[in-house]
Amino acid sequence: MSATPGSTPLFPLFLHLRGRRVLVVGGGLVARRKIAALLDAGANVRVGAPELIDAVQTLVDAGRVEHVRGTFDTAWLDDAWLVVAATDDASVNRAVADAAEARRIWANVVDDAELSSVQVPARVERGPLQVAISSGGGAPMLARHLRETLEAQLDESWSSLATLLTRYRRVIRARFADVGARRAFFERVIASDIGDLLRAGRDRDARDRLRALLADTATQRRGRVILVGAGPGDAGLLTLRALRVLSQADVVLHDHLVGDDVLSRVRRDAELIDVGKHAGAANASMAHHDTQARIHALMLEHAKAGRTVVRLKGGDPFVFGRGGEELEVLASHGIDFEVVPGITAALACAAYAGIPLTHREHAQSLHVVTAHAKDDGNEPDWAALAKPRQTLAIYMGVAAASRISARLIAHGLTVSTPVAIVENGSRPTQRVVTGTLDSLGSLVDTHAVQSPALLIVGEVAALATTLHWFGAPPLPREHALQAAA
Known part of the structure; x- marks a missing residue:
């Protein structure tokens, strides 16, 4: 029989079972799962068991599976290439394994690595692409955990890419007869934006890009820009798509407040450029304008040079991140772009x-507003914002806290309306300060609140005192008053 699990490494194989006989001993739920996988592989399945559950009987009635009724008989192994023992009787499973060994037929005994000469790995399937994972039978839960990790990381575009390359397999082999040249071609395909085009549903563009690579007309790599939301600070809140993009970037233009924990996820040889705007500087409005113009210029410069540029923004690119303005610049210059959403501060900090x-x-509506508007003198609709039974999530409001408080009160919001200030939300240095609307300005001053911070106004803000779960408990208004005294 086989060696002790883990004592020797297994030799991995993928079996071509189409039209070949496979015996499954057992007619229960476990057998049903094995039968389904075997049918997907095109196997000619024979199931041997005294009784079958309804799901297996349905397959037999449909003519998809042959049933041999009774207890195990070695004659069931006739013409079999593979046997799966899937009963709940250990003696029957051992008899199947011994008979298969005597006939030199590969056998898998479910949940018994020592009796098995073949083990069925945990699998990740993306169309014709399959990733098989085995722990040698010694730690199946570890293999399953790794499978779940890969399931999350490998999106369906890999299936489309595998299907596309399979369709062009003969053309690729004819075009690149040399194995080394063929390997270099596939590296170009993986490094290209074909996968991104497939992910975006642009199958025809992906096919055209592959043809261009085959014809060797794509002498220069086509640059592109990807706007990526970095979330509020906790790297664990990055989306899976964001992580994949960061690993592909040639150049990353990042905001000043994007932390080292997030930047550590960037490909190691990528160029990192801090393009953050620093609030509070002298002549800040002009400084922000100049910085944004520089961002536009850098995006165009690197994309036109054929690089993959990631514009990494705190929060979400389309929520007070000027992502729309940046896309307009890219579109006007014919630069390909993509947007990867991030968890915006209003959601994460709250x-x-x-x-x-x-x-x-307490609140049937939510208003997401910014205290920093375009320099045209426009003011928010304070009357609409001052209505009760709603929540205000105010970005970039630290410097204007006193003015916000005065405007809301002047337009009818009660002075006792709860407020909360969330500084460095989701980060280890997070602080939450609570109070009432009339104390908003003094809370900011007394606690020396710094950006980034989100102001939350509304009845729900009072719930921070009882529902907090991350970091230190909120600092109440009384604490601020005592500190001021």
Whole structure:
């Protein structure tokens, strides 16, 4: 029989079972799962068991599976290439394994690595692409955990890419007869944007790009820009797509507040450029304008040079991130682009502070606003924002806290309306300060609140005192008053 699990490495194989006889001993749920996988592989399945569950009987009635009724008989192994023992009787499973060994037929005994001469790995399937994972039978849960990790990381575009390359397999082999040249071609395909085109549903463009590579007309790599939301600070809140993009970047233009933990996910040989705007500087409006113009210029410069440029923004690119302006510049210059959403501060900071932005008893609507508007003198609609039973999530409001408080009160919002300030939301240095609307300015001053910070105004802000779960408990208004005294 086989060696002790883990004592020797297994030799990995993928079996071509189409039209070949496979025996499954057992007619229960476990057998049903094995039968389904074997049928998907095109196997000619014979199932031997005294009784079958309804799902297996349905396959027999449909003519998809042959049934041999009774207890195990070695004659069932006739013409079999592979046997799977899937009964709950250990003696029957051993008899199947011994008979298969005597006939030199590969056998898999479910959940018994020592009796098995073949083990079925955990699999990740993306169309014709399959990733098989085995722990040698010694730690199956570890293999399953790794499979779940890969399931999350390998999106369906890999299936489309595998299908596309399979369709062009003969053309590729004819075009690149030399194995080394063929390997270099595939590296170009993987490094190209074909996968991104497939992910975006642009199958025809992906096919045209592959043909261009085959014809060797794509002498220069086509540059592109990807706007990526980095979230509020906690690298664990990056999306899977964001992580994949960061590993592909040639150049990363990142905001000043994107932390080292997030930047550590960037490909090691990528060029990192800090293009952040620093609030509070002298002549800040002009400085922000100049910085944004520099960002536009850098995006165009590197994309036109054929590089993959990641514009990495805190929060979400389309929520007070000027992502729309940047895409307009790219579109006007014919640069390919993509947007990867991020978890915006209103959602993340509120969640990490234990503040539900909507609540059936307190708030039926949510307003996401910014205290920093375009320099045209426009003011927010304070009358609309001052209505009760709603939540205000205010970005970039630290410097304007006193003015915000005065405007809301002047337009009818009660002075006792709860407020919360979430500084460095989701980061280890997160602080939450709570109080009432009339104390908003003094809370900012007394606690020396710094950006980034989100202001939350509304009844739900009071829930931070009872629903907090991350970091230190909120600092109440009384604490601020005592500190000021």
